[in-house]
Amino acid sequence: MPELPDVEVMRRYLQSTALHQEITDLEVGAARLIPDEETNQDPTVKQLKADIIGRSFESSRRHGKWLFIRMNSEGEKFLVFHFGMTGGLNYFKDMDDEPEYTQVLFHFKNGYQLAYISQRKLGELEIIDGVEKFVDQKKLGPDALDLSLEEFKILCEGRHAMVKTTLMDQSKIAGIGNVYSDEILFQAKIYPRTQCDQLGGDKIEELYHTMKDVLQTAIDRQADPEQFPQDFITPHRHKGGHCPICGEALKRVQVGSRHAYYCPNRQEKKGKH
Secondary structure, eight states: OOOHHHHHHHHHHHHHHSBTOOEEEEEESOGGGSTTHHHHHHHHHHHHHHHHTTOOEEEEEEETTEEEEEESSSSSOEEEEEOTTTEEEEEESOGGGOOTTEEEEEEETTSOEEEEEETTOOOEEEEESOHHHHHHHTTOOOBTTTOOHHHHHHHHTTOOSBHHHHHHOTTTSBSOOHHHHHHHHHHHTOOTTOBGGGSOHHHHHHHHHHHHHHHHHHHHTTTOGGGSOTTOSGGGOSTTOBOTTTOOBOEEEEETTEEEEEOTTTSOOOSOO
């Protein structure tokens, strides 16, 4: 699933390609991406087209895994993207280059198109009145890159939940999923099932700075694992993978409903798990 770095890279991509251009048409191939389509499919898609066609994208912002595009309309109207498990964006000109699994296609007056790609047709696309209201309705916590150290300490200190679960809890910290929580814990040398209240103050502070460093590094490397530093575990998170630092075979452990990859040498178990 696209996480904070992936969505931030997509935001910057859209920002550099698709702003300030009139939208002349909108094709929706997967109406299930539009909220409430099961009960009101046709009117919902028609309303989305009415809100978008003839307008343009003016600016963008991101909160966690959500991308918000401000429209040039009266009031604070935003088009919001959520990318589900396999979503992405592609800006192109020649229709022969239309990406596979395009589910929504924006046509611009300059002859270019923007494709919303989703192989599994999971995600969300809708018009909203304001970002803050939306974030509140979705019960999202602060964006991981905006979270202060003091806020992070409050989230962790005295909390019995496992640290990986806490990092992935979107109501506490928005933006981190399964992949980057593993990377953060690997770099911080913390076993994934460690409870937050087993971390001391110094370790919590180290984890906070590691979280920021990992996310920013991923963004700087275009969220492309092939470009990640050699000591990152992400490219090795698979069956048969080995630690990029010590060479030890990686292990996998269940954390809630998810699985974590970790190095048993670097991320030693401490206490009961």
